[in-house]
Amino acid sequence: MMATRRAFLAHSGAIVIGFTLLGGKAGRALAETSGRVASHAYEADQAIRLGQTTTDATQLDSWLSIDRNGDVTIFSGKVELGTGVRTALGQIAAEELDLPFERVALIQGDTARTPDEGYTAGSQTIQAGGVNVRKAAATARQVLINLAAARLNVPSDQLNLADGVISSIAEPRRRVSYADLVGDQRFALPIDDNVVTKDPSLYTVVGQPVQRVDLPPKVTGGVTYVQDLRLPGMLHARVIHPSGVNARLAQVDESSITGLPGVVKIVRNGSFLAVVAEREEQAIKAASQLQGTWDPGPALPSQDTLSAHLLAQQTQDKVLADTGDPDEVLQSNATVLQATYTQPYQLHASIGPSCAVADVADGQYTIYSSTQGVYQLRGAIAQLLNVGPDHVRVVYMEGAGCYGDNGSDHASAEAALLAQAMGRPVRVQWMRHDEHAWEPKGPAMVMQVRGAVNGTGTVAGWDYQVWTPTHTTRASGQAGNLLPGPLMDPPAPVAISANFGGDLNAITNYGLGANRVTAHWLPLSASPLRPSALRSLGAMANTFANESFMDELAASAGADPLEFRLRHLNDPRGAAVLQAAADQFSWQPRTAPSQSGSGQGLAFVRYVNALTYVATMVDLSVDPQSGQVTLGRVVVAHDCGLIINPDGLKNQIEGNVIQSASRAILEQVTFDTSKITSVDWSTYPIFRFDAVPKIDIVLVNHPDQPA
Amino acid sequence: MTFTLTVNGQQHVVDVAADTPLLYILRNDLQLNGPKFGCGLSQCGACTVHLGDRAIRSCVTPVSTVGDEPITTLEGLGQPDALHPLQQAFIDEQAAQCGYCTNGMIMSAAAVLKQNPQPSDADIKQALQGNLCRCGSHVRVVRAVQRAAESQA
Numbered sequence: 001m002m003a004t005r006r007a008f009l010a011h012s013g014a015i016v017i018g019f020t021l022l023g024g025k026a027g028r029a030l031a032e033t034s035g036r037v038a039s040h041a042y043e044a045d046q047a048i049r050l051g052q053t054t055t056d057a058t059q060l061d062s063w064l065s066i067d068r069n070g071d072v073t074i075f076s077g078k079v080e081l082g083t084g085v086r087t088a089l090g091q092i093a094a095e096e097l098d099l100p101f102e103r104v105a106l107i108q109g110d111t112a113r114t115p116d117e118g119y120t121a122g123s124q125t126i127q128a129g130g131v132n133v134r135k136a137a138a139t140a141r142q143v144l145i146n147l148a149a150a151r152l153n154v155p156s157d158q159l160n161l162a163d164g165v166i167s168s169i170a171e172p173r174r175r176v177s178y179a180d181l182v183g184d185q186r187f188a189l190p191i192d193d194n195v196v197t198k199d200p201s202l203y204t205v206v207g208q209p210v211q212r213v214d215l216p217p218k219v220t221g222g223v224t225y226v227q228d229l230r231l232p233g234m235l236h237a238r239v240i241h242p243s244g245v246n247a248r249l250a251q252v253d254e255s256s257i258t259g260l261p262g263v264v265k266i267v268r269n270g271s272f273l274a275v276v277a278e279r280e281e282q283a284i285k286a287a288s289q290l291q292g293t294w295d296p297g298p299a300l301p302s303q304d305t306l307s308a309h310l311l312a313q314q315t316q317d318k319v320l321a322d323t324g325d326p327d328e329v330l331q332s333n334a335t336v337l338q339a340t341y342t343q344p345y346q347l348h349a350s351i352g353p354s355c356a357v358a359d360v361a362d363g364q365y366t367i368y369s370s371t372q373g374v375y376q377l378r379g380a381i382a383q384l385l386n387v388g389p390d391h392v393r394v395v396y397m398e399g400a401g402c403y404g405d406n407g408s409d410h411a412s413a414e415a416a417l418l419a420q421a422m423g424r425p426v427r428v429q430w431m432r433h434d435e436h437a438w439e440p441k442g443p444a445m446v447m448q449v450r451g452a453v454n455g456t457g458t459v460a461g462w463d464y465q466v467w468t469p470t471h472t473t474r475a476s477g478q479a480g481n482l483l484p485g486p487l488m489d490p491p492a493p494v495a496i497s498a499n500f501g502g503d504l505n506a507i508t509n510y511g512l513g514a515n516r517v518t519a520h521w522l523p524l525s526a527s528p529l530r531p532s533a534l535r536s537l538g539a540m541a542n543t544f545a546n547e548s549f550m551d552e553l554a555a556s557a558g559a560d561p562l563e564f565r566l567r568h569l570n571d572p573r574g575a576a577v578l579q580a581a582a583d584q585f586s587w588q589p590r591t592a593p594s595q596s597g598s599g600q601g602l603a604f605v606r607y608v609n610a611l612t613y614v615a616t617m618v619d620l621s622v623d624p625q626s627g628q629v630t631l632g633r634v635v636v637a638h639d640c641g642l643i644i645n646p647d648g649l650k651n652q653i654e655g656n657v658i659q660s661a662s663r664a665i666l667e668q669v670t671f672d673t674s675k676i677t678s679v680d681w682s683t684y685p686i687f688r689f690d691a692v693p694k695i696d697i698v699l700v701n702h703p704d705q706p707a
Numbered sequence: 708m709t710f711t712l713t714v715n716g717q718q719h720v721v722d723v724a725a726d727t728p729l730l731y732i733l734r735n736d737l738q739l740n741g742p743k744f745g746c747g748l749s750q751c752g753a754c755t756v757h758l759g760d761r762a763i764r765s766c767v768t769p770v771s772t773v774g775d776e777p778i779t780t781l782e783g784l785g786q787p788d789a790l791h792p793l794q795q796a797f798i799d800e801q802a803a804q805c806g807y808c809t810n811g812m813i814m815s816a817a818a819v820l821k822q823n824p825q826p827s828d829a830d831i832k833q834a835l836q837g838n839l840c841r842c843g844s845h846v847r848v849v850r851a852v853q854r855a856a857e858s859q860a
Contacts, residue, residue: 081805082803082804082805082806082807082842083804084804211798211801212801214806215797215798215801215803215806216787216798217787218803218806218809219781219790219794219797219798219803219806219809219813220781220782220785220786220787220790220794221739221740221741221780221781221782221810222740222787223740224740224806225740225743225807227743227744228740230735230738261724279723279731279735280731280734280735281723281724281727281728281731282724284747349841350807350841351745351751351753351805351807351808351839351840351841351842352743352744352745352753352807353744353745353746398805399805399807400745400805400807400841401804401805401807401841401842403841429744431747432745432746432747432748432750647801648801651801651804651844651847652804654843654844654846654847655804655842655843655844656843657843658843658845658846659841659842659843680746680748680750681746681748681750681751681839682750686839686841687843687845688836688839689831689832689833689835689836689838689845689849690832690833690836692832692845692846694846695846
């Protein structure tokens with residue numbers, strides 16, 4: 001059963017609820033009799049046993065510990081969002097320590113246990129988190145070698161490492177295990193920033209399609225998600241969110257739910273309103289029946305004229321690229337093309353609406369949250385609760401896939417407030433309409449491009465402009481950035497100022513002659529719906545616009561879209577990825593749009609101009625009557641440098657294809673003058689099985705390049 | 708009101724309001740994690756369990772309508788030391804990303820395989836049309852169901 005430590009921790013998903021999985025009856029008995037005391041004692045015991053008492057990122061002990069069996073625990077600030085990184089990070093650590101993968105476990109996202117690695121976002125987990133784990137594991141390896149050399153009286157370059165044992169190459173029976181050397185003790189040493197890491201040509205674990213450690217419990221109903229957490233004495237809450245985007249609560253008629261069974265309390269602070277009940281269905285019923293009177297607040301602009309509304313706003317303008325004089329070139333060019341592209345507000349649309357559990361004991365709060373950033377959330381919640389940050393601990397537990405800044409942080413804040421009000425653990429579960437209406441949205445954007453080709457069919461002038469609000473309104477340590485903050489009395493001030501993310505990939509990687517790229521940053525007040533980070537941020541809309549316009553210019557030059565891209569791309573890796581896609585797809589050169597209602601298309605991007613290369617080709621058909629677009633086949637060629645787990649990578653790419661195709665073809669948030677009207681799956685449809693294309697992926701592996 | 712439910716082969720007596728959706732009883736009273744809350748509207752399939760041989764959406768099934776037909780959840784389908792072929796196939800094909808929809812996929816597929824042990828890809832896609840996945844694991848899910856069907860052939 002739970003023979004290996006990794007299986008135990010993997011099945012549990014988090015130390016604190018691990019004990020409920022100690023085999024059926026035993027686990028349940030332990031849970032029932034010992035309850036909260038047991039869970040906290042268990043945690044404290046684990047911390048002591050693992051010798052992990054610091055989260056200082058400069059210290060090795062913050063990242064890694066070795067127990068008395070020689071098994072390794074990695075403390076990771078980056079968290080598993082369903083992307084497979086828990087497994088990939090484990091592979092990196094196992095590789096550097098020459099350990100079988102099964103002997104490495106990961107504890108993730110806990111302000112009491114793991115270093116602050118910022119947000120798990122921006123496709124940075126392997127790129128940045130992986131580097132940190134690699135350094136820590138390599139530092140530990142060096143320490144172990146040095147200790148073994150001294151212990152065995154053998155020079156360190158004459159030692160072999162295998163399966164947690166260090167032995168003399170000349171006399172293999174002279175050996176010592178990791179457990180003997182450091183088991184259950186702290187290293188009390190800093191991370192070596194310049195440590196030599198393993199040569200990729202020697203890898204045996206990294207680069208392998210190791211099966212994900214989190215899948216077995218997910219297919220058998222193991223405790224995995226924050227939605228599965230059950231604490232003794234836990235109450236169930238439903239938050240009654242405002243009736244519209246700008247609405248404020250005028251009155252509550254508490255008598256409207258008099259007599260409903262199980263209702264423990266109606267909690268109100270300003271416009272923050274919630275019902276707390278003993279049983280979940282009781283909370284749901286009470287919340288739907290509770291009568292509140294809401295002032296609608298300022299009307300929203302019409303969705304039909306949203307683009308015009310955005311274009312009319314005062315903006316903060318930033319020129320991102322400026323080469324030559326595109327205005328002059330375009331003025332003197334006979335055939336200037338012009339196009340406007342738009343992206344509507346879109347949802348993260350997590351299958352599991354946001355959920356959080358907050359516990360309180362002796363003025364100490366523990367928030368179980370599927371947040372992407374436990375430290376940033378802790379700071380914000382501490383402010384919201386009016387306590388010091390040292391009184392709040394945030395522990396990551398998986399939710400459904402979030403794809404960015406969804407409702408998780410906000411549900412967590414609400415749970416914290418309610419635990420404070422009730423003095424008992426409270427579970428907040430958003431309903432479907434809560435998630436659809438109140439998750440921060442991928443922002444609406446407008447893109448305008450002007451361009452022209454010269455006589456030799458290359459781009460002579462290019463002028464690109466994008467109108468966008470910031471793509472992040474994350475908590476970032478500020479109570480006012482949490483949903484309930486500004487609703488309370490007195491309101492916590494909204495503290496969002498940085499313009500971020502809307503300009504990603506506004507600049508292309510092509511040589512475009514005289515060109516200018518400008519971002520027009522919209523203030524937050526100009527965006528009727530709350531914007532925040534949705535997968536790839538501005539890169540999706542900007543790439544859509546750039547690549548669509550490249551096709552327009554290619555057609556005007558009588559050129560095949562693939563050949564036109566290659567003509568303007570001075571980057572061998574980029575060209576290779578395009579060629580790999582074309583070979584797999586059997587791209588048919590064409591110099592004019594298809595008139596038959598079906599055709600092929602391609603797009604190329606280097607993410608944020610400096611990272612992963614992607615070339616995508618599709619064939620699809622369009623029904624001229626209905627306008628319905630049906631994808632036939634998609635090929636993706638992908639170069640992300642060193643690949644940690646090729647199957648995990650393919651899994652992610654398939655997901656990206658389906659999710660972004662759904663966004664491109666189907667999705668938009670709808671709203672009227674006061675509220676969001678796309679509040680369930682019928683009003684915000686996403687791809688179902690019938691829409692899914694055939695997907696072929698070509699992975700271009702460059703282990704010599706950074707991951 | 709008290710109701711006697713047979714879940715995964717065991718009888719349980721619960722005292723709940725008659726209109727309580729079965730989902731909350733399974734999760735909160737019986738501490739089962741398989742069936743998930745996704746929408747409460749029968750639109751996404753995350754809550755799927757079996758009532759007898761049929762796949763049902765437990766989020767919209769009042770406990771009063773269940774009667775004495777046996778209920779099977781993901782936990783009852785198979786356990787880590789004795790996996791159902793579908794559970795094994797989902798692991799073998801790595802047919803999940805966040806995994807939140809996985810319960811619904813497996814339970815819906817299990818019911819289909821009982822009716823149609825050798826489904827085509829089109830059959831599978833049609834049968835799972837009511838199951839939403841946002842991560843985009845659809846291709847692997849179909850492959851996993853095929854793999855399970857073949858292993859039982």
